[in-house]
Amino acid sequence: MxxxxxxxxxxxxxxxxxxxxxxxxxxxxxxxxxxxxxxxxxxxxxxxxxxxxxxxxxxxxxxxxxxxxxxxxxxxxxxxxxxxLPRYNALSRRNPGTTAERQLLAANVDAALVVQGLDRDFNIMRLERYLVQLAACDVPALVVLNKADLVDDTQPYIDAVQNLGRQVPVLCCSTHTGMGMRALQDELLLPGHTYVLIGSSGVGKSSLLNALLDEAQQATSTTSDANQKGRHTTTTRDLFRLPNGGLLIDTPGMREFGVTGSGETSSEDLFPVIHTLAAHCRFTDCRHLDEQGCAVLAALHDGTLPDAVYDSYLKLKKEMRRFEIDVSEKKRLNKQFGKIAREAKNHRKRFKY
CATH class of the missing domain: 2.40.50.140 (Nucleic acid-binding proteins)
Incomplete structure (x- = not known):
């Protein structure tokens, strides 16, 4: 090779x-x-x-x-x-501090390992945000629930992820005890394929990387004693080759992971549970807000659709729509400015000053 x-x-x-x-x-x-x-x-x-x-x-x-x-x-x-060279996909997020710019994090990625810690970091809505943006970027997701040794029962956390209806693999692991590490390396990370670690600070991404490399390649840090939030220990993005031949990109912890427009991705991929229910709505253009005959609202009222999933859907759709509007407005202003600049240039040529 x-x-x-x-x-x-x-x-x-x-x-x-x-x-x-x-x-x-x-x-x-x-x-x-x-x-x-x-x-x-x-x-x-x-x-x-x-x-x-x-x-x-x-x-x-x-x-x-x-x-x-x-x-x-x-x-x-x-x-x-x-x-x-051409990219077959690229992982991006909304650039922090802006409304209409993308920040590319990594390119040519076969799957993203979305890491959440089972100490105090587990947040199902934050996880939903990651999964929606990954779907928009055409990047498959693997959910890694790290620090599993800190909880007595991991099943409620697995159930919470599966209730999102996204059909993503979920693996519980612990770098402290070695739980799940063999399965992660031998069953999920394929030789010659590229993966990226994403998650907020303190979830144990660097510890996972070190365990997979079987060496202390990346510095690790405990969570802050003051606020129990993770500290940034990775400050650059680097690609590592694992002993099994897989390739893993480590990224700094991200406290913001803004979603962007869906692009060419269908709502079926972004919100599969909502899309499945929407097929039974009375109107094909139903917004699932207050329309009569809305199957999504009916499922919400009878408890079939969890409140958290519906609330996340509304919030993320609004955020994506805002991003798309801002991008469209930016293009309109750029086009308008370009027209003004051309007219000014022609005017100077005409009157030669």
Missing amino acids: TQLDQYGWLHYSHSCTSIEIPQDLTVGRIVSIKGFKYYTRTEQSEMECDLSGRLLYLTPTDHPKIGDWVTLMVYDTTGYIISV
């Missing part, structure tokens, strides 16, 4: 068949980003790279991300990234 195949090239090339690599360029995968430096794994070695001039002027979403495959020009031990 070649070095590139060890980092997922074989799987990637099967997923993106229309790839053309110029003969004078080298292929590599982004395995770490630190500031403005990109660390790329090529067939020969890992090297530090800079962006070429053309890439510098692209939008941030078009810059290389962890997991991206790129072409580069090599000079001795340094490389210059020329282009980013």
Whole structure:
């Protein structure tokens, strides 16, 4: 197996068949980003790279991300990234502090491990938020309930996840006792496939990574004694190769995980329980708010649909709609500004001043 195949090239090339690599360029995968430096794994070695001039002027979403495959020009031990190869998916969230921008977290991901701790971090609505955004990004999800040794019975937590109706695998584990770790590595993480760890601070992502690597690769930290919230111990995004041949991207803890527009993803994938009930609504354009003959509201009233699931649906749909409106408004303003700029330029040409 070649070095590139060890980092997922074989799987990637099967997923993106229309790839053309110029003969004078080298292929590599982004395995770490630190500031403005990109660390790329090529067939020969890992090297530090800079962006070429053309890439510098692209939008941030078009810059290389962890997991991206790129072409580069090599000079001795340094490389210059020329282009980013097509992505078969990309994990994103709403950029914190903004209303209409996406922040790309990782690219070419086969599944995301959504980690929640069973100490004080378990929050079913936060988990729902992660799962909705992953569906919008076309990234399959695996739910990992960590710190399972801290609770007497894990079944209520498993039931809470399954009641969301999303048909996602759920695994309880503990890095302290080793519970579930063998199943995670041998049954869920496949060789040559790329996974990403996501979750809030303090859920034990770095401890999970260390256990899978069987070494203290990432620093770990306890939760704060003052507020019982997790501390940030991972500050960069890095791609690691596991002993079983799987590839795992570690990310910093995220206190915000804003959802974005659904794009081409159907509501069936984003909200499967609501979509199934909506098929029995009286009106095909039912909003599931106060319409007569609404099957969703009927299920809510008779207890078939949990209140928490319905409330989460309304909140996330509103948030996604707001994001889509803001993006549309931003495009309209940019188009309007462009028109004004063109008119001003033509005016200067006409009167030559």
